[in-house]
Amino acid sequence: MRFGVNYTPRVGWFHSWLDFDVDALRSDFEQIASLELDHVRIFPLWHLIQPNRGMLRAAGIEAVGTAVDVAAEFGLDVNVDALQGHLSSFDFLPSWLTTWHGRNLFTDPVALAGEEAYVRALGEVLTGRPNVMGLTLGNETNQFAARPHPSPHEITAAEAEAWLVRLLGAAREERPGGLVTHAAYDATWYDERQPFVPAHAAEHGDETIVHSWVFNGAAQRHGGLGTGSVRHAEYLSQLAAAWHRDPARRVWLQEVGVPTTVVEPRDAVEFLERTVRHATDVANLSGVTWWCSHDVARDLLDFPPVEYDLGLVDEHGRVKPTGRAFAALARELRAAPSPAPSPVALVLDDAVPYRHACAPGGGFFEAWMRVAERDGRGPQVVLGSRRHDEQLLAGRGVERLLEVEVGAPAATTVASGGAATTLRP
């Protein structure tokens, strides 16, 4: 089990790519390594490295390679995200894709050619660097694909998939080493408008990426320390795995954090501990990458309030209680034996539009939480369309299926007894 952190530079946030400073990087990475962490996820800003479609700045690409090498000095592996794109409410699409040059990010052939060139250039600089953990296409690129984005690049699910195939293919051809993945925010599982669907998360890329943020309604509905909050990451990891065709496929909890706008600041450590313990009880979880390393400095303006307090380290470089707690968990859990899969699975009816039901407040979400609370362990999730695939179920260690009856949201019940199916061993 890997434990790492999404690296948010202490000085200058991601704008620090404009003032690339190896000493600052060294100082931050040294501190991250001191928290017992084994990897960082880093975010070059796309529009700075490829400000023109035909201009892949050598110094920009080289800085990414240097950042990887500096991480190696401290024993840290590095995952590099490519198409940023979007970070903490700010969009950074290059000017060759906006306004007068407005092109659909996912379907326009010229846009695709540019993106592919960028992904290849990053892949090339990463290749052969031994501490490269992997390459992710970009941070939550599905944000651009639908509302509520203010100016979405609208596409169909088939177009979303074609985009993934093309860019993941390009990344793989460059062989950066390690994982080739793509990342989506939870609209993929929760929002019917989203053209990037769960099957894309579960069938493309080397692992299934999950980003868990309880400001999505979970904490507002369940309270900061409620089951629906501290098991949200666990739930989303189980939910995502429902689309796995390969029982051995791994889920990477690539982003999870404690938003102290919806979790009481005094509960932050407990939220973190419970969240991480629950999540690491998911069989096949490959790792937890906390968001984030360093608080956003208060003199940087216009961030949503939540963003100023997500770091394990504060803006002055002091480790926060959450930092110490995450370090202790990493030390304890890294070497723990892998958990056996939960033998219980809740059946998700995927014959109907299911995403609203899966979101916090939805019938399936709430039912799953009740089972987890009752059993003390979150169940797996099995798609209704695959409930008779005995080989798959056996591979996943599912022994008992629970039905969910979704009536009015408040009346959702978990069937048990007569309605439950017990699989033959």
Added chain:
Amino acid sequence: MRFGVNYTPRVGWFHSWLDFDVDALRSDFEQIASLELDHVRIFPLWHLIQPNRGMLRAAGIEAVGTAVDVAAEFGLDVNVDALQGHLSSFDFLPSWLTTWHGRNLFTDPVALAGEEAYVRALGEVLTGRPNVMGLTLGNETNQFAARPHPSPHEITAAEAEAWLVRLLGAAREERPGGLVTHAAYDATWYDERQPFVPAHAAEHGDETIVHSWVFNGAAQRHGGLGTGSVRHAEYLSQLAAAWHRDPARRVWLQEVGVPTTVVEPRDAVEFLERTVRHATDVANLSGVTWWCSHDVARDLLDFPPVEYDLGLVDEHGRVKPTGRAFAALARELRAAPSPAPSPVALVLDDAVPYRHACAPGGGFFEAWMRVAERDGRGPQVVLGSRRHDEQLLAGRGVERLLEVEVGAPAATTVASGGAATTLRP
């Protein structure tokens, strides 16, 4: 009379601010100085210097100061444009003003606070540098204020004026030295949708800025070497001056170039010569700043075709025939005596929406061109609302007013004889 050039870095275009290279700058400025030019207009990219509203990058600001100092080594004065903003079809608004942070550039108090901080920071670094010619608020900022911009920040004329007052005031308080100006593209005079109106150009800032581009319909309608093309800069300069309340106010032809998409490449030198000679025949013209110094390199993609051939120097550093021609004109005309104002003025009926009539193909435009052709010199322009202001007319040297009868566009006639008014001397 000043002769200068809009500086488009030979290597990396304006993206070269990302790889600030004093040697490259020195090489470009040396070549510009060798063309007998006395000033450059430079364009820092706003989003790189102020990537967060609260972050004015010291290195970014310092680079602007250094660029000014390098220009001084070659005897060049420098005008700095602030809010880029927009350049050659590409928009570069910082992410704190777009999508999720979408704010009206001209009216939102938070946006204004950020812009003012930026203008002040630039003003501060320019102050005390003796070769600073001036500061312009930004390149054609009016582009953002209306259609045809794809996502305009719509405002009223009063809001446009309030924005100018605030930011010009901030720039003046910083006393960068020399001129404090603002720049608009020709929609200000030609397009009824544009909230930045001629009076704003003529009454705010130390000089009236004119950008003359014949790809706006002038060359398409009149031919590359037609009167409507080679007198376009002259016309626009005379038109702008119609709103001057101070007869001594100067017009700066801050952008003019030869777009070889609408002017035959073989006619480029002749276009340049005729354009510059006509324009410098406008009394009160303070200078001509050619667009641009260096061709956009062909390996930079997605520019409109016109942009690759506007330089006086090609992408390999070779001076083009237009470069030699502009240098010769600068040498000849810099010391020429100021022309007396044309004693003839055409009356523009500003009691009605007049901007369409002023645009290429419009009744007023075409009438002015016919008078210029007939007389061999372009007339001044007097607003109908001020035609009886004898003091103003005397100050401007206007001795004879010509009426324009605008019927159907094709039937526009310039009245003469009986309909003409001869002013008393």
